[in-house]
Amino acid sequence: MGVPPGTLQLHGQLASLASVFARLLLALVAAVTASLHGSVTVAAHNGIDPWLEVTSGVRPAGSLSVVGGELDRDGLVHISLWIDGRTHRIGELRADGEGHFAGELPLPAGIGEGYGQLTAATINLDISLWFEIGGVAGRNSAGGDAAWLRRLAADPSSLLLGGLLAGGALGLGYLILWPGRRRQQTARR
Numbered sequence: 001m002g003v004p005p006g007t008l009q010l011h012g013q014l015a016s017l018a019s020v021f022a023r024l025l026l027a028l029v030a031a032v033t034a035s036l037h038g039s040v041t042v043a044a045h046n047g048i049d050p051w052l053e054v055t056s057g058v059r060p061a062g063s064l065s066v067v068g069g070e071l072d073r074d075g076l077v078h079i080s081l082w083i084d085g086r087t088h089r090i091g092e093l094r095a096d097g098e099g100h101f102a103g104e105l106p107l108p109a110g111i112g113e114g115y116g117q118l119t120a121a122t123i124n125l126d127i128s129l130w131f132e133i134g135g136v137a138g139r140n141s142a143g144g145d146a147a148w149l150r151r152l153a154a155d156p157s158s159l160l161l162g163g164l165l166a167g168g169a170l171g172l173g174y175l176i177l178w179p180g181r182r183r184q185q186t187a188r189r
Contacts, residue, residue: 022175029164050099050127052120058133060112064090069100072122077101081108083116083133095122107133 052068064081071077074097079090091105101120113134120127 022171025168025171029161029168050120050125052118052127052129054118054129054131058107058131060133061107061109063104063106064118065102065104066093066118066120067100067102068120068127069098071095071099071101071120071125071127073097073099075099075122075124078121079105080119080121081111081116082119083111083114090118093120 048070050068050070052066055065055067058064064079066079068077072095075095077093077095079093081088081090088108088111090107091103093101093103093105095101111133113132115130115132117128117130
């Protein structure tokens with residue numbers, strides 16, 4: 001007893017639909033990845049990327065020690081903090097002739113413990129990092145201390161990208177395994 005022709009045709013339509021879904025998912029992942037990481041990587045001086053670092057542990061109602069470099073030379077650097085869905089202007093620092101800056105700025109009142117995104121911006125460039133208030137010092141790279149996984153998990157863009165990649169991997173696995181299982185079941189009959 002054979003498989004009815006309508007079943008094979010429907011399977012062909014489902015395979016075509018799955019192929020379109022996979023292409024759309026890959027395009028979505030590429031678009032989100034590009035938008036989360038910015039359109040262009042900018043290097044300020046001699047091809048060196050801008051950098052930003054919180055140099056000490058930050059406590060609520062305390063101060064923030066910031067060091068950074070490779071931004072606009074002799075420019076004003078605007079420091080802001082995004083936490084709990086709000087942006088707070090922390091202060092301004094002056095970059096030297098090399099584009100480096102350092103300073104200690106007070107945190108605004110009412111900011112509690114948690115993860116925040118610190119941004120240093122000039123007219124032409126900006127750099128951001130995630131760090132923990134009430135926790136360890138932060139850098140704009142994932143390495144350097146044992147808390148890198150917690151910082152990564154607190155970054156919403158990393159969570160979104162991880163979810164999209166996991167969904168794409170599951171979808172791709174389904175697309176690869178589904179036609180093979182269907183052929184095996186058909187061959188047994």
